[in-house]
Amino acid sequence: MKKLLMLIAVFGLAACGEPDQVVVYKQGKYQGKPDTRPWDNEPLGLAGSGKWTKGDRASWENQIKTRQMTQNEDKRIYQ
Amino acid sequence: MARMKFLVDAERCIECNGCVTACKQENEVPWGVNRRRVVTINDGIVGAEKSISVACMHCSDAPCMAVCPVDVFYRTDDGVVLHDKDLCIGCGYCFYACPFGAPQFPQAGAFGLRGKMDKCTFCAGGPEPDKSETEFRKYGRNRLAEGKLPACAEMCSTKALLGGDGDVIADIYRERVLRRGKGSEVWGWGTAYGPGKPGAQPPAGQPQPTGARS
Numbered sequence: 001m002k003k004l005l006m007l008i009a010v011f012g013l014a015a016c017g018e019p020d021q022v023v024v025y026k027q028g029k030y031q032g033k034p035d036t037r038p039w040d041n042e043p044l045g046l047a048g049s050g051k052w053t054k055g056d057r058a059s060w061e062n063q064i065k066t067r068q069m070t071q072n073e074d075k076r077i078y079q
Numbered sequence: 080m081a082r083m084k085f086l087v088d089a090e091r092c093i094e095c096n097g098c099v100t101a102c103k104q105e106n107e108v109p110w111g112v113n114r115r116r117v118v119t120i121n122d123g124i125v126g127a128e129k130s131i132s133v134a135c136m137h138c139s140d141a142p143c144m145a146v147c148p149v150d151v152f153y154r155t156d157d158g159v160v161l162h163d164k165d166l167c168i169g170c171g172y173c174f175y176a177c178p179f180g181a182p183q184f185p186q187a188g189a190f191g192l193r194g195k196m197d198k199c200t201f202c203a204g205g206p207e208p209d210k211s212e213t214e215f216r217k218y219g220r221n222r223l224a225e226g227k228l229p230a231c232a233e234m235c236s237t238k239a240l241l242g243g244d245g246d247v248i249a250d251i252y253r254e255r256v257l258r259r260g261k262g263s264e265v266w267g268w269g270t271a272y273g274p275g276k277p278g279a280q281p282p283a284g285q286p287q288p289t290g291a292r293s
Contacts, residue, residue, distance in 0.1 A: 025145075027145070028144075028145075028147065028150035029150060030150055030151075030152065030153040030163075031149060031150045031151065031163075031166055032150075032151055032153065032162070032163025032165065032166050032206055033163055033165070033206040033207070034206065035153070035155065035161065035204075035205065035206040036208065036209050036224075037155070037156060038157075038203065038209070038221070038223040038224040038226075040209075041209050041210065041224040041225075043225075043226055044225050044226070049225065049226060049227070050225070050226025050227070051226075052226060057156075060226065061080045061244075063226045064080070064223075064226065064228070064243065064244065065243075065244065065247060067226065067227060067228050067233075067243070068228065068243035068244060068247045068248065068251075069247070069251075070233075071228075071232065071233070071238055071241050071242075071243070071248070071251060072238075072251040072254070072255075073238055074251075074254055074255055074258060
């Protein structure tokens with residue numbers, strides 16, 4: 001009887017426990033196919049299209065930057 | 080390079096929908112799907128009407144990427160958010176998560192059957208061989224691989240829509256606002272663009288932009 005009471009007390013106390021119920025967000029990992037990078041392509045080689053060295057990120061970025069600055073018409077008007 | 084971003088100047092947008100048309104034409108986007116659209120507020124109220132062109136904003140911490148149950152999203156080295164259509168299950172979680180309504184779902188049949196998600200790719204294609212027929216069919220044209228910028232931004236006749244490296248287009252916009260003397264008074268200017276370059280002053284009578292880069 002005494003053992004039974006002790007067991008009930010132990011289980012009863014266990015019921016007072018407070019397990020952590022906070023949801024932990026875990027960032028998913030991309031499951032799809034790998035993609036190639038834009039600077040790993042050959043330039044089109046057409047008149048007016050950009051020029052960069054295949055595989056050289058810096059030269060591709062220069063090309064993109066030149067292209068971006070054509071959006072700044074203030075530069076074209078006020079210079 | 081920082082990250083590829085779009086920036087829309089509401090003072091310049093004339094709601095011509097040229098960006099929408101350019102996107103549709105360049106990427107051969109199917110009927111019913113709009114990767115880009117022009118939103119107008121205070122429509123018809125003289126002096127209060129403003130329009131902006133909205134598409135995927137290629138978020139730095141993209142909610143679509145966080146909620147996707149099959150993890151089809153990835154971010155390129157230039158900060159463009161893309162996805163693999165082969166794995167997409169068309170559940171629509173990304174549509175609910177996106178604050179811009181960027182993810183689109185092709186509708187077919189009387190009951191609106193949901194297809195694979197389609198969205199703006201910043202004209203950067205997808206995870207198929209660059210400039211291939213497969214890539215074009217699934218994701219549209221890969222202009223970045225051709226050394227070009229998105230068609231919508233490059234086609235914008237008033238240059239209201241700017242696209243490219245966030246730092247560069249922010250500089251263009253800052254210079255524009257300081258020159259026209261309007262826009263720097265809006266809330267958040269200082270946080271977004273800082274006090275401006277040394278020596279750059281707004282025209283007389285305009286408030287000096289304050290604050291620092293966050």
